[in-house]
Amino acid sequence: xxxxxxxxxxxxxxxxxxxxxxxxxxxxxxxxxxxxxxxxxxxxxxxxxxxxxxxxxxxxxxxxxxxxxxxxxxxxxxxxxxxxxxxxxxxxxxxxxxxxxxxxxxxxxxxxxxxxxxxxxxxxxxxxxxxxxxxxxxxxxxxxxxxxxxxxxxxxxxxxxxxxxxxxxxxxxxxxxxxxxxxxxxxxxxxxxxxxxxxxxxxxxxxxxxxxxxxxxxxxxxxxxxxxxxxxxxxxxxxxxxxxxxxxxxxxxxxxxxxxxxxxxxxxxxxxxxxxxxxxxxxxxxxxxxxxxxxxxxxxxxxxxxxxxxxxxxxxxxxxxxxxxxxxxxxxxxxxxxxxxxxxxxxxxxxxxxxxxxxxxxxxxxxxxxxxxxxxxxxxxxxxxxxxxxxxxxxxxxxxxxxxxxxxxxxxxxxxxx
Amino acid sequence: xxxxxxxxxxxxxxxxxxxxxxxxxxxxxxxxxxxxxxxxxxxxxxxxxxxxxxxxxxxxxxxxxxxxxxxxxxxxxxxxxxxxxxxxxxxxxxxxxxxxxxxxxxxxxxxxxxxxxxxxxxxxxxxxxxxxxxxxxxxxxxxxxxxxxxxxxxxxxxxxxxxxxxxxxx
Numbered sequence: 001x002x003x004x005x006x007x008x009x010x011x012x013x014x015x016x017x018x019x020x021x022x023x024x025x026x027x028x029x030x031x032x033x034x035x036x037x038x039x040x041x042x043x044x045x046x047x048x049x050x051x052x053x054x055x056x057x058x059x060x061x062x063x064x065x066x067x068x069x070x071x072x073x074x075x076x077x078x079x080x081x082x083x084x085x086x087x088x089x090x091x092x093x094x095x096x097x098x099x100x101x102x103x104x105x106x107x108x109x110x111x112x113x114x115x116x117x118x119x120x121x122x123x124x125x126x127x128x129x130x131x132x133x134x135x136x137x138x139x140x141x142x143x144x145x146x147x148x149x150x151x152x153x154x155x156x157x158x159x160x161x162x163x164x165x166x167x168x169x170x171x172x173x174x175x176x177x178x179x180x181x182x183x184x185x186x187x188x189x190x191x192x193x194x195x196x197x198x199x200x201x202x203x204x205x206x207x208x209x210x211x212x213x214x215x216x217x218x219x220x221x222x223x224x225x226x227x228x229x230x231x232x233x234x235x236x237x238x239x240x241x242x243x244x245x246x247x248x249x250x251x252x253x254x255x256x257x258x259x260x261x262x263x264x265x266x267x268x269x270x271x272x273x274x275x276x277x278x279x280x281x282x283x284x285x286x287x288x289x290x291x292x293x294x295x296x297x298x299x300x301x302x303x304x305x306x307x308x309x310x311x312x313x314x315x316x317x318x319x320x321x322x323x324x325x326x327x328x329x330x331x332x333x334x335x336x337x338x339x340x341x342x343x344x345x346x347x348x349x350x351x352x353x354x355x356x357x358x359x360x361x362x363x364x365x366x367x368x369x370x371x372x373x374x375x376x377x378x379x380x381x382x383x384x385x386x387x388x389x390x391x392x393x394x395x396x397x398x399x400x401x402x403x404x405x406x407x408x409x410x411x412x413x414x415x416x417x418x
Numbered sequence: 419x420x421x422x423x424x425x426x427x428x429x430x431x432x433x434x435x436x437x438x439x440x441x442x443x444x445x446x447x448x449x450x451x452x453x454x455x456x457x458x459x460x461x462x463x464x465x466x467x468x469x470x471x472x473x474x475x476x477x478x479x480x481x482x483x484x485x486x487x488x489x490x491x492x493x494x495x496x497x498x499x500x501x502x503x504x505x506x507x508x509x510x511x512x513x514x515x516x517x518x519x520x521x522x523x524x525x526x527x528x529x530x531x532x533x534x535x536x537x538x539x540x541x542x543x544x545x546x547x548x549x550x551x552x553x554x555x556x557x558x559x560x561x562x563x564x565x566x567x568x569x570x571x572x573x574x575x576x577x578x579x580x581x582x583x584x585x586x587x588x
Contacts, residue, residue, distance in 0.1 A: 024562060041451065041492075043575060046585040068448055120487045120510055134487040134510045138517035138574045145583035150564075152509075184435075186481050186506055216481050216508050270435060270484075358486070359444035379439045379461075379485065386443075386461035 002245030004156040005221045006189040009131040009242070013114045021155040021251075027131070029055070030113035032143050035099050036060045038118055039077040040070060042137045044144070050085045051147035057089035057108060058082050059099040062354040067361040097326020097352045100124035100294035104206060105328055107235025111224035111242040114151075116143045121294050121376060123217065124210040127202060128232065129224035129242040134213065154218045155251040156189040157182070158244075161196030163259035167418035168410055170304075170394035171204030172296060172374060174256070175211040176264035180275030182254060186216035191244065193223055196258045202231045203300040210295040211376060214271045263409060266378055266392040278397055278409045286372045288365060289314075289402035290383075291395045292323030292350075293357040293375035299329045301374065301395040305347075306338035308399035308416055314346035315405030320398075321363045323350045347402070359383040365390070372407055374398045423521055423542040423570055425500040426550075427473040430466070431534045436478055438485035438511065442493055455496035472498025475538050479504065479529035483511025491518035501540045503528055503547060503558070516565045519573030523547065525558035542566060 003011060007019050014025035032055060038044060050056055058078055066072035075093075082090035091102050099117060102108070103125055109115045111129030115122065118140045125132035135149065143149050159178060178190075190212050192205070200208075205222050212220030222228065224242035232239045266275040291297070291305050302324060314320045322342050324330040330352055333339050339349055350356075356363025357375035365371055365384030371391065373383065378390040393401070396410040403413075410416070440461045446454040459466045476494065482504035483490065491514045494502065501521040505528055515522040521542045528547065532538060536551035545560030560566070571577050578584040 024564075037447070041489075043578075043584055043587075046587065048583055048585060070448060118487045120485060136487045136510060136514040136517055137489055139513060141584075142517075142574050142578060145578060184481055184484075186484075187509055213485075213510075216484050218509050270437075272435065272481075358439075358447075360447065364445075377439065377485065379437045381443055381461035382439045384444075386440075 002247040004189065004248045004250065005129070005191045005223060005242065005244045006131060006156060006219050007153050008244065009112050009114070010151055010153050012112055013131065019153045021153050023153045024150055025153065026148055026150050027114045029116045029143050029147055029149055030110065031055055031057065031108045031115045032140060033057045033059060033099055033103060033108065033117040034140065035062060035119060036064060036074050036078055037062045038137050038140070039074040039081065042141055044081050044141060045077055047144060050144050053086045055147065056087050056144060057091065058087055059091045059102050060093050060096045061098045063360060064093050064096065064353050065351065095327055097328065098294045098297060098354055100210060101297065101325035105326060107232055110236045111228065111239050116140055116149060120213045121210050123212045123220045124206055124294055126212065126219055126221040127205040127209040128228060129222060131219060133219050154187055154189045156191045157185055158250040158253045159190060159192045160194035160253055160255045161192060161200065161258055162194055162255060163196050163257045164199040165258045165261065168263060168396055169261050170396065171200070171207030172394040173264045174204065174261055175208045176266050176271060176275040176392065177261045178256065179215050179271040180264065180273060183273040184216045188217055188251060189219040189221060190217045191221050193244065197225065198227070199258060202227060203298045206298065207295050214377065263394060263397050263411070265397065265407060268378055268389040268391060269380055271378065271392065278393065278407065281391065281407050282409060284391070284407040285370060285405065286318055286401055286407060287369040288363065288371040289318060289320045289398045290356050290363055290371060290373040290375055291398050292325065293354065294325060295376045296374035296395050297323055297325030297329065299332050302329065302333045302338045304395045305399040306341035308396055308410060308413065309345035309347065309403065310341040312345055312403045314402045318402055318405045320347040320402040321350060321356055322347050323355060324352050326352050356383060372398050372401050423566060425475060425521055425540045427475045427500045427538065429532050429534055429536045429538050430470065430474055430476050431529060431532060432476065432478045433529065434479035435481045435484055438483055438488055438490055441490045442488045447488060451492050451496050455493040458493050458497070467497060470497050470499065473500045475501050475503060475540060477503045477529055477532055480506050481508055482506065483508040487514065489514055489518055491515045491520040495520055501542065503540060505529055516568050517574045519569055521569050523558045525556050528556055531556060542569065
């Protein structure tokens, strides 16, 4: 039977026999990625032998540099683990980044393979045609030992993209458009394709794939087309094209006309059926603006923020926090002058970390505060006090809102090239 | 020894789309599990950890456990919760429940069908819930046997110890 993208990948990783939605398959895992928090309470220190040290990476990201003694202990254990098991792909502080950014930079996710990581935003690697999803720490511990896991082949919602993405429109806006219009996707895969995909660069695909977790999708997956393979040419030159089969059966096919997608904002609480055009909430006062995370801490996001902020000042009464997603991006943004533009405009630029996105450190909200964020989640209490409110938007929308001190439409900012 | 997949206890009823960050707040991730459990539902029902008793059953609505991979199941277990029942679980959340040995059963329409405080009997392997207060039985979706077996074994960790992959703790 013709395969959807996710069925094709799971079939390939589980021996090649036919699969259909609902089937449970046991897969070989090509790459398993561990992160710092797992060393806090998991039993990684008791692992007798890893299945293959060349198929494991360790990334320091959530709580770095350590904001507490407990986190410092996790870091010590992570270093000991990498040394004890001969894991060369160890991304320690100074050579680190948010796990999903590191996966992208290092070419750890290749089309048609299965990637495992505890973190819920592991679906980010679906931008590269990998079957990747959050698995939880106990299961990742098992995979470290055995190199295998199970997946249930999900039914797929296909998003057929038409038209062309406007330069001010980010992957975040496309995702919020989809989440607002179509709601949750629990137990399903999201597959993106269609002629409009040629106008969606890898950075936007990664944002969209990352955010698939927010509608409860099991997987989000993109084809390995020319744009993807070109992107992988340096890190995974052996990667080959991956497309769904003609005639594959979908739970639904939904057409998204990119010409019609404009800057979007999700209201506090959830993105599910809760997002609309920025004009709906324009004028809302913001205390904190945040650009960062695995979704929108990419180099292009910092470039956008710098372009919007250059020659402006962050409004009095508003603070802007920018967190590059990796050390590599931090260095590139420094060389290219983006960091200077941001800092001179009054932004606080932090070291790479998951920090503010999950309300752990470097940008925690107080009761009554309002934040507009380009990160991954807007749950009540996500970024600090349960009595804070978190709106979600693209880096351009967050940057212009920081200048104005209220939620604003970037298209109204004069003199900034899109 | 009692079967962990057969649970009888008092119901706590939560709504739709209860997320992991509410169940296990970011700030609580700094704390040992026993302390973190005291902060469950900080954003929506902060008094609950002081009210729940060992053996109680938590009932949720749609998309229960949307969000992060943080091991919320450990906190429920810490408080002695006997089982989770929901109309639909987030699949990452459900994997964590199974893998940490917390019985979980999907029962369509259940959040609107039982009242808080009702005594429930949940048979996870058979996929059946009985509301002992009303005598009504609700059909659920049984887990595949290999997942029920993991719960019965107490989760993946004891299995990894038994298979020699993990050094047992003393």
